[in-house]
Amino acid sequence: MGIEDILLHDETIFQDINAFNPDYMPENYNFRDSQMEGMAMSIRPALNKGRPVNTVILGSCATGKTTAIKKLFKMVEKNSNKIFCCYVNCQLHTTRFSIFSQIHKKIFGHAPPETGIPVSRVYEKIMQHLSDEDKALLVAFDDVDYLFKNNMINKIFYDILRAYEEFPGVRTGLFAILSELEFRFALDKNVNTVFIPQEITFPPYTRSEILSILTDRAKLGFYPGVISDEILEEITDYSIDGGDLRTGIDLLRICGNIAESNASKTIELSHLEEAKSKSNSLKLVETLRSLNKSEKDLLKVIATKEEPLNSGPLSKLFMEETGLSYATFGRTLEKLEFLRLIDTKFTGKGVRGNSRQIILRVNSDDVKKCLL
Numbered sequence: 607m608g609i610e611d612i613l614l615h616d617e618t619i620f621q622d623i624n625a626f627n628p629d630y631m632p633e634n635y636n637f638r639d640s641q642m643e644g645m646a647m648s649i650r651p652a653l654n655k656g657r658p659v660n661t662v663i664l665g666s667c668a669t670g671k672t673t674a675i676k677k678l679f680k681m682v683e684k685n686s687n688k689i690f691c692c693y694v695n696c697q698l699h700t701t702r703f704s705i706f707s708q709i710h711k712k713i714f715g716h717a718p719p720e721t722g723i724p725v726s727r728v729y730e731k732i733m734q735h736l737s738d739e740d741k742a743l744l745v746a747f748d749d750v751d752y753l754f755k756n757n758m759i760n761k762i763f764y765d766i767l768r769a770y771e772e773f774p775g776v777r778t779g780l781f782a783i784l785s786e787l788e789f790r791f792a793l794d795k796n797v798n799t800v801f802i803p804q805e806i807t808f809p810p811y812t813r814s815e816i817l818s819i820l821t822d823r824a825k826l827g828f829y830p831g832v833i834s835d836e837i838l839e840e841i842t843d844y845s846i847d848g849g850d851l852r853t854g855i856d857l858l859r860i861c862g863n864i865a866e867s868n869a870s871k872t873i874e875l876s877h878l879e880e881a882k883s884k885s886n887s888l889k890l891v892e893t894l895r896s897l898n899k900s901e902k903d904l905l906k907v908i909a910t911k912e913e914p915l916n917s918g919p920l921s922k923l924f925m926e927e928t929g930l931s932y933a934t935f936g937r938t939l940e941k942l943e944f945l946r947l948i949d950t951k952f953t954g955k956g957v958r959g960n961s962r963q964i965i966l967r968v969n970s971d972d973v974k975k976c977l978l
């Protein structure tokens with residue numbers, strides 16, 4: 607296709623391309639009734655002069671936690687004016703000021719001025735308003751582990767949950783959303799006794815649930831006949847083996863774009879193969895971007911060697927290059943393995959047979975392109 611064709615060609619296989627956006631709110635939201643009921647039970651007391659029940663929402667990536675909260679908050683807002691429900695993405699808002707700004711915006715319809723106002727004034731204004739209007743406040747902290755740094759979380763939870771001490775009668779509660787089990791224990795360590803939550807778990811979706819969700823999404827996003835059952839099954843398997851539901855939804859979009867750029871009215875297996883490698887390199891770039899300096903340094907050393915190294919020589923190279931300790935090397939290696947960037951294989955050699963061979967799991971050229 608020439609540039610004019612691309613711009614003027616109005617035939618498309620997408621019925622609604624937004625259906626594949628990360629923030630798309632699916633009308634049809636199945637398999638989470640019991641979790642939604644549990645969350646509704648936590649909110650209920652606040653609709654009736656009580657406090658919301660503090661709750662931890664736990665489930666691995668793309669199990670529908672954010673969608674559930676957002677849907678529920680919308681329902682509450684539609685049906686009651688007795689409670690403010692504020693959703694905070696902790697990847698974006700990590701300071702007290704920015705978090706209370708979000709709450710201010712929810713309550714008053716606009717954020718407070720960025721400068722000149724101390725956070726204590728914003729806080730007082732919020733709590734006074736709740737007290738005057740006799741309304742409850744529920745704040746959902748998504749990816750709350752981002753507040754673990756500097757013990758920010760304890761301060762913020764305390765501010766919110768102990769507001770009634772300074773503003774008698776104020777009713778507040780928290781939802782803390784976590785996507786890794788190990789964070790559940792860190793949460794207990796980071797937050798003292800002001801926060802004793804009940805817990806709601808979002809288990810991973812089964813294969814048939816993923817297939818059903820992807821089929822629904824494809825029906826919304828593509829015109830009828832664009833994607834076959836066979837390709838949907840393939841995408842489902844790929845989502846389970848190499849990622850999660852989000853990977854599957856991304857693949858639908860990428861496949862669609864590839865089919866369209868090939869002027870094809872249907873998605874073919876060859877488009878799916880191309881989409882898989884595109885999606886892999888996109889994911890790899892994202893993972894590499896999230897690494898810290900020592901993790902990047904170690905991966906660079908691994909990627910620039912022609913043959914896989916054993917852990918002994920590798921640790922020497924790493925320590926020479928970075929000046930860091932052996933303990934840091936061990937921890938960094940573990941993190942790279944956890945991220946599935948490398949495999950480590952015991953060789954049976956070395957001191958007590960502990961030597962391991964370190965094997966890169968991803969394409970070394972991609973790593974070099976991104977890190978060198």
Ligand SMILES: Nc1ncnc2c1ncn2[C@@H]1O[C@H](COP(=O)(O)OP(=O)(O)OP(=O)(O)O)[C@@H](O)[C@H]1O
Nearest residue numbers: 632635636666667668669670671672673785819851
């Ligand atoms: N039951 C469902 N029905 C339809 N779509 C769903 C369902 N569950 C999740 N999704 C879709 O999967 C994607 C990921 O969902 P969501 O962001 O809610 O997961 P999450 O558990 O909050 O993920 P993370 O922990 O990674 O933030 C979204 O595009 C969402 O629309």
